[in-house]
Amino acid sequence: MSKFLKFHCDLDNFITDLTKKLEKNNKQVEILLKQENKSYANFVKPLEMMDEYLEHFFTPLSHLNAVNNSEKTQEVYTDSLPIITQYSTQLSQNINIYNAYKNILEKENDSLNYEQKRVLELNILHFELSGAHLDEKTKTRLQEINIKKSELSNNFSQNLLDATNAYEYIITDEEDLKGLPQSEIENAKFQDNGIIKYKFTLQMPSYIAYITYGKNREIREELYRAYVSRAPQNAQIIDELLRLRNEMSKLLGFDNYAEFSLATKMAQDKDSVINFLEDLLDNTIPQAKNELHELQTIAPYTLQSHDTSYYAEVLKKEHYDIDEEEYRPYFEQKNVVEGMFTFLNKLFNLTCKKIDEQLWHEKAYAYDVYENNILKARIYLDLEARESKRGGAWMHNWQAHCIDERGEEQLASAFVVCNFPPSSKKNPSLLRHDDVVTLFHETGHTLHHILSKVNENEVSGVNGVEWDAVEFPSQFLENFAYEPKVLKIFAKHYKTNEIISDAMINKLVKSKNFLSAMGMLRQLEFSLFDFKLHTKVYQGAEVQNLLDTLREKTALIKPAKYNKFQNGFAHIFSGGYAAGYYSYKWAEVLSADVFYAVMDEGVFTSDTAKQYQNIILHKGGSKSMQELFHELMNRDANTKQLLRLNGIK
Numbered sequence: 001m002s003k004f005l006k007f008h009c010d011l012d013n014f015i016t017d018l019t020k021k022l023e024k025n026n027k028q029v030e031i032l033l034k035q036e037n038k039s040y041a042n043f044v045k046p047l048e049m050m051d052e053y054l055e056h057f058f059t060p061l062s063h064l065n066a067v068n069n070s071e072k073t074q075e076v077y078t079d080s081l082p083i084i085t086q087y088s089t090q091l092s093q094n095i096n097i098y099n100a101y102k103n104i105l106e107k108e109n110d111s112l113n114y115e116q117k118r119v120l121e122l123n124i125l126h127f128e129l130s131g132a133h134l135d136e137k138t139k140t141r142l143q144e145i146n147i148k149k150s151e152l153s154n155n156f157s158q159n160l161l162d163a164t165n166a167y168e169y170i171i172t173d174e175e176d177l178k179g180l181p182q183s184e185i186e187n188a189k190f191q192d193n194g195i196i197k198y199k200f201t202l203q204m205p206s207y208i209a210y211i212t213y214g215k216n217r218e219i220r221e222e223l224y225r226a227y228v229s230r231a232p233q234n235a236q237i238i239d240e241l242l243r244l245r246n247e248m249s250k251l252l253g254f255d256n257y258a259e260f261s262l263a264t265k266m267a268q269d270k271d272s273v274i275n276f277l278e279d280l281l282d283n284t285i286p287q288a289k290n291e292l293h294e295l296q297t298i299a300p301y302t303l304q305s306h307d308t309s310y311y312a313e314v315l316k317k318e319h320y321d322i323d324e325e326e327y328r329p330y331f332e333q334k335n336v337v338e339g340m341f342t343f344l345n346k347l348f349n350l351t352c353k354k355i356d357e358q359l360w361h362e363k364a365y366a367y368d369v370y371e372n373n374i375l376k377a378r379i380y381l382d383l384e385a386r387e388s389k390r391g392g393a394w395m396h397n398w399q400a401h402c403i404d405e406r407g408e409e410q411l412a413s414a415f416v417v418c419n420f421p422p423s424s425k426k427n428p429s430l431l432r433h434d435d436v437v438t439l440f441h442e443t444g445h446t447l448h449h450i451l452s453k454v455n456e457n458e459v460s461g462v463n464g465v466e467w468d469a470v471e472f473p474s475q476f477l478e479n480f481a482y483e484p485k486v487l488k489i490f491a492k493h494y495k496t497n498e499i500i501s502d503a504m505i506n507k508l509v510k511s512k513n514f515l516s517a518m519g520m521l522r523q524l525e526f527s528l529f530d531f532k533l534h535t536k537v538y539q540g541a542e543v544q545n546l547l548d549t550l551r552e553k554t555a556l557i558k559p560a561k562y563n564k565f566q567n568g569f570a571h572i573f574s575g576g577y578a579a580g581y582y583s584y585k586w587a588e589v590l591s592a593d594v595f596y597a598v599m600d601e602g603v604f605t606s607d608t609a610k611q612y613q614n615i616i617l618h619k620g621g622s623k624s625m626q627e628l629f630h631e632l633m634n635r636d637a638n639t640k641q642l643l644r645l646n647g648i649k
């Protein structure tokens with residue numbers, strides 16, 4: 001019998017099957033709870049596997065809905081969401097499960113291994129972070145807060161969307177369009193009473209196009225002003241959200257929201273986050289000043305915020321621009337995939353063998369992955385764009401490595417999805433270098449999941465990995481897509497077989513690092529603002545004051561008074577990044593640090609690469625990444641290596 005599930009999703013009967021499964025699960029929970037002597041083996045393990053099997057059943061539907069979207073998949077998916085949400089909410093509020101977990105952790109503390117302890121600790125933590133263990137009055141208040149919070153977040157993004165859509169700038173003089181790419185001009189073009197005019201809006205592609213290529217400085221400023229002063233009514237929402245987040249954190253036993261946020265993250269405490277960001281900041285400022293100076297030399301006036309994108313583009317064209325079309329022939333999809341497998345073979349002794357299996361689309365392929373010649377996992381690659389596929393790229397985990405309730409080993413599996421140019425009988429799929437980077441990135445996530453040797457599925461692979469550490473393995477692998485030693489394995493012209501030159505690779509790296517210090521400064525400003533904002537209750541003018549104080553250091557060009565960036569900071573006010581925006585940089589530092597250790601040891605002969613495989617990839621979420629990183633490097637992460645990766649000296 002195959003060690004892997006067969007990809008299968010019966011859309012017609014999905015809802016009936018799902019409902020039956022959940023009913024059965026609920027009955028099973030009752031039976032498990034009634035047991036007299038609850039133990040890890042007879043209580044936790046079956047519950048854990050129940051979850052795993054539900055994922056096995058549900059993942060094909062969400063996968064299909066994302067890669068072969070149709071009215072039918074949408075309908076079934078939409079219908080199933082409330083059912084599954086109700087089920088999991090009920091479970092996460094079941095205080096009897098919480099109490100049982102706490103008992104078992106205490107009773108079996110001496111005999112449980114660290115994986116099992118972590119399963120219990122994380123589950124207990126999640127119960128406690130939702131307040132399920134508190135008294136009724138507090139629980140009711142927490143519920144009110146949650147409802148209010150999601151309402152406010154929703155209003156925040158709605159206001160932003162309305163403001164974005166309400167604005168347009170009409171250009172009638174074609175002189176003002178000079179310098180814009182023809183495609184952008186075509187996008188902006190419309191007819192008004194037989195007269196041709198051009199419309200620019202605050203929607204990303206349109207706004208970016210003018211602010212980057214538009215020659216007319218006044219129009220640039222007008223657009224910029226409109227953009228950074230959107231949704232002034234969001235200021236009030238910010239105040240209210242900050243108050244509610246603080247109240248919630250206090251009810252759950254934290255001093256403030258920043259501390260609540262850190263409870264599920266790798267970063268140990270407030271100071272380590274702030275010191276980390278400030279350290280990066282101090283080391284970035286000198287080069288950012290130089291970069292701005294270089295920009296300033298080609299501008300005829302003192303640069304303002306609405307000028308930098310424009311002059312950056314001018315400078316880039318002059319020195320650092322790469323012509324995608326020149327690169328594409330070197331990145332033929334099949335060559336890239338096989339070349340990446342060769343690279344993984346040399347680095348981790350992995351072998352990928354294509355298998356013959358009926359999948360959801362003729363362009364999707366399955367591979368069995370062997371580690372040191374032992375069958376380890378299965379991956380599914382679906383790499384080409386098509387109409388029915390959602391945009392972007394991602395890894396979706398399916399099975400997790402574990403030992404099941406019968407004591408049998410279950411192997412892992414995952415889907416890698418990208419949107420590369422489609423191949424046809426006549427033409428191969430030729431990638432941009434960015435696409436190659438994307439493939440390495442998603443494969444990095446995939447390896448983190450499938451190479452797990454953990455026996456408890458809830459902390460196996462990417463399961464149980466902290467939020468600010470998830471991007472570590474993906475960024476680690478992605479960095480190799482710029483390395484001559486790696487690129488030369490597979491980057492050969494698909495017609496002539498000529499291998500990519502050092503000069504071409506060098507240009508890729510230069511272009512990646514173009515104005516990187518200025519970019520870093522911006523990200524650090526966002527991160528520091530977000531994090532400090534959640535360390536106490538900032539209200540009204542205090543919010544702006546905090547931002548202004550930070551900007552004394554982070555903003556090399558003082559933004560105009562009308563700039564109310566915070567009213568559009570959707571990541572933290574309507575997304576999941578509150579007191580967590582720093583995570584981007586945090587994971588980048590881990591990955592850059594280990595990447596250079598491997599590089600400096602000669603890549604394929606590197607001992608750190610072996611250790612990375614044994615510690616980070618094999619142990620998944622079974623220990624905090626803080627612990628795993630120390631096991632690997634015997635020290636904290638070194639921010640200098642991120643600066644090195646970005647070409648910041």
Ligand SMILES: [Zn+2]
Nearest residue numbers: 441445471474
């Ligand atoms: Zn990622």
